[in-house]
Amino acid sequence: MALFTRFLPGFKATCLTVGFLDVFMAGSLFVRGLMPSMAEFKVPAEILASPHYFDAMLWVYVHMIVIGLIISCVGYYADATNLLLQKRLSLLLFVVHLFYTYLDFRSSDSALGNGLYQGAASVFPAIMGLMLTLLFLQLVVVLHRGAKG
Secondary structure: OHHHHHOOOOHHHHHHHHHHHHHHHHHHHHHHOHHHHHHOOOOOHHHHOOHHHHHHHHHHHHHHHHHHHHHHHHHHHOOOOOHHHHHHHHHHHHHHHHHHHHHHHHHOOOOOOOOOOOOHHHOHHHHHHHHHHHHHHHHHHHHHHHOOO
């Protein structure tokens, strides 16, 4: 098992990876345009035209970028010897990402979703969320298995 865990990303690498992916995914929506991007999820035209919907999506994706930057900074600046911080923060980030993943699957056009957002594109955020959640889960398992703190 030690050989397997040697290849798993540690706290810093996990936080930097998740933070980068959060910023990259949200930023790519801004580059393509928020409403054209949301049209890929088959959001009705009258909703896409709503300034309230645009404002809500703007807030969501700005928030995602901010969270990604915070996670990146924590990973970059966290002291490698502070295992208690790493253990607690990795557990918190696992639980938060698990909830975000649930929300993404719940709204997706899949067997696990209610189809609020339609098409194959609606499953991509849920799958990405699941991958990020699993990164934090492996970090929780590795940190809580042998480290004291």
